[in-house]
Amino acid sequence: MSHISPVLWEFLVHWLKNFAIFPPEASTIAPYADALYFALVGMTVTGLALVMTMVLVFSIRYRKERHPEAVQIEGSTLLEATWTLIPLGIFLVFFVWGALLYFRVFNPPPNSMNIYVVGKQWMWKVEHQGGQHEINALHIPTGVPIQVTLISQDVFHSFSIPAFRVKREAIPGRYTTVYFEATTPGKYHLFCTQYCGTNHSAMIGWVYVMTPADYSAWEAGNTSGASLAQNGERLFASVGCNACHNGSATARGPNLANVYNTRIRLTDGSTAIANEAYLREAILAPSMHVPAGYAQIMPTYQGQISEDGLIDLVEYIKSLDSNYRIQQMLNKSQISSAQASTEGKTVPAQGAAKP
């Protein structure tokens, strides 16, 4: 055909090269999601085949030419029960199967590496623990469970990595999390899937999955010099938090050391867990988060600290917690041990496999 119309030929070649019908499987969750998908496709094909067979066979067997007089039938309780209970049973199997997968995606193992992602019109800002910043790109190592903590600074966005089969909304004013563990080095699509205005379709990027060795190299080469916690420490001083939260016996604010993930009693008698969401809220709306025994004197920081700054502060407060620090160190050693195990069989990561 190439001698008939070279243009058309080029067009066809281009097409066939770009003809994808199945996304790459690049996370530990992907095979589970795909198994569920094929089971659902199987159910759909079976159901459709059943209905189509009934319609076709009856249409041929009982068309007017062959069957001029209809036989009136009232119905059948037995049949009604059959086609109520069997579909219900099948649907319930999928309910349980789907729920198991859902809880897997949204409940990360406690030792996962945390990466913050802030969505804004129209870009993804990624903040690594070590202070590496990226825009519309996410570099991650294989073999390490990763928790992405999402927040939006304007409207709803949605963080979607089809190759990992995961997706989560980035909600204004609220942290959400998603978890995955990449398995195959390569370059994969990152999309915003929640309509967010003019350049919604430009709010896309790439996820670079690297071997632990390559990741460590990337991490070292891209650091901005200060980790999130260190940035937070600086901000903590510059906006004057340390005037009250200084840990001394006479301080007007509570001591923040070892406060992360503990249960706090508030002045109104209720209790709350001091997780990331709580810490963020307590900075923005302190009057609603006064610990018992303290006066409400802290001013609000709503509109004064950006989401990135809040992340830094939250990370700083977390770093004051000894348990959390130990866990961070374990994560580091996890990456280096994963690195050790893949040493010698390193694959070129970046752009190696096209999804």
Added chain:
Amino acid sequence: MSTIVSLPDQSTAKLPAKSYLNQEYGLKSWLLTGDHKRIAMLYLFSITFFFVIGGVLAGLIRLELLTPPADLMATDTYNKVFSMHGIIMIFLFLVPSVPATIGNFLIPLMVGARDLAFPKINLLSWYLYMGGGLLVLATMVLGGVDTGWTFTTPLSTHYLNTHVVTAAMGIFLAGFSSIFTGLNFIVTIHRMRCPGMTWFRLPLFVWGHYATSIIMILGTPVLAITLVLVALERTMNIGVFDPSKGGDPLLFQHLFWFYSHPAVYIMILPGMAVISEVISTFSRKRVFGYTAVAFSSVAIAVFGFLVWEHHMFIMGVSQYSALVFSLLTMLVAVPSAIKIFNWSMTLYKGSITFETPMLYAFGFIGLFTIGGLTGIFLATLGMDVHLTETYFIVAHFHFVMVGGMLMAYLAGVHFWWPKMTGRMYPEAISKTAAVITFIGFIVTFFPQFILGYLGMPRRYAAYPADFQVLNVFSTAGASILGIGYLLPMLYLPWSLKYGEIAGDNPWQATGLEWQIQSPPLTENFSEIPIMDHEAYDYEWLANKTHHEVQTVG
């Protein structure tokens, strides 16, 4: 192929001397009418008008998506085009499609009444619909709106400077139109059934509309309130949904989907109602499992209110509430399955013919089965995470709404056209149109399931090149589909003047509406009928015809 169509002798047949169409003449007699049949006609014209606009916008969307970059129009324009397509097709076409046209025309005829309970409210509902429609048109003329049909906050309240409030008020007005229609149907079905018309002698068409009306009345006010809150936040900066003003962005999602999920049942139940009538008539058999089909409509209406959160599984709702809503969503799928199996079994030992409405009904069964079963993918929590907000959603929704509802609507229009106008359309060409529509539909929307699993997000003006091949298929299919919809718009008006005279009962159907002249008198029945048999009683019809032949002969 044999047929059951029996038309009167064309050389002597005439349209009835008096009917609702020639009772009065002049624009005023139409615009001030209280006659449910004339109001149905007003609705038919208006929704067709909006369908054409929505369809052209759909065509523009498919053209833009032919190539990966946003080259046909700017992204802003594309956003406006898909928003207007959604708003027009859902609120101005799908919601009123079957109930306000075919339902309006038929419910009094089917229950044996002279009109709906509140003729003036019925007319008012058309004016509200037109008011809403004009506001939406005004939105388009003024420069459009780019919120998507879902009006997601805080995007719609603070981050766009398009005509959000105008569009929202248009939908607000149109919402009242559907509340009034629902109110009218419920009162009519309760209070105005003719002697002998017990609940279980009602045609299933009426049961379907009863269930629809319940949702219209209970659900639509929530949408109205939500839109008012959006308008208040937008114009007066009251912080209801915007977190930077102390609002809760998830609250909007809850309120919006509390209406908009039941609303998809507003859109599909009347279609199911049509299918029951059509399948029964063309297989000459009563509907298999009448009570199961009737109660499954009511079950859908009730369960439909309890599943809205399945639109929010990845939005940070509690994981345990997601479990509950996933389970309830699985339950709501069951009544639809029951209906599909009952329709299929109705064909068993029937005497089947394949006229145009039956072809559309077969299309409905096939496409709705796919649409319904792919809904299970989305109700399955872990699968929804990957599929939601992609083209899988788009494909699923269009399989149910276009493959299901639009097929059913066309089945209904073709089925009752002879009753509404007194004339038949050319069968050969209308059957062709049904087949073209089916093929065009599959080619358009099936590739979108695959695109969805690949992860292509919806509402993208530009997309990565890997997705192009499937998008080209989809656009090609859309052009076939366009032809399928264009044909009825040509031959149906043509038939008004040149079609064969249909006579009272061209399909040999059993419903009360087929036992009177076509087109009917303004007062429907010269004397109120007495219902002395079950619905779909073909023996009764045969005896009646036999008796008439004897007395006349």
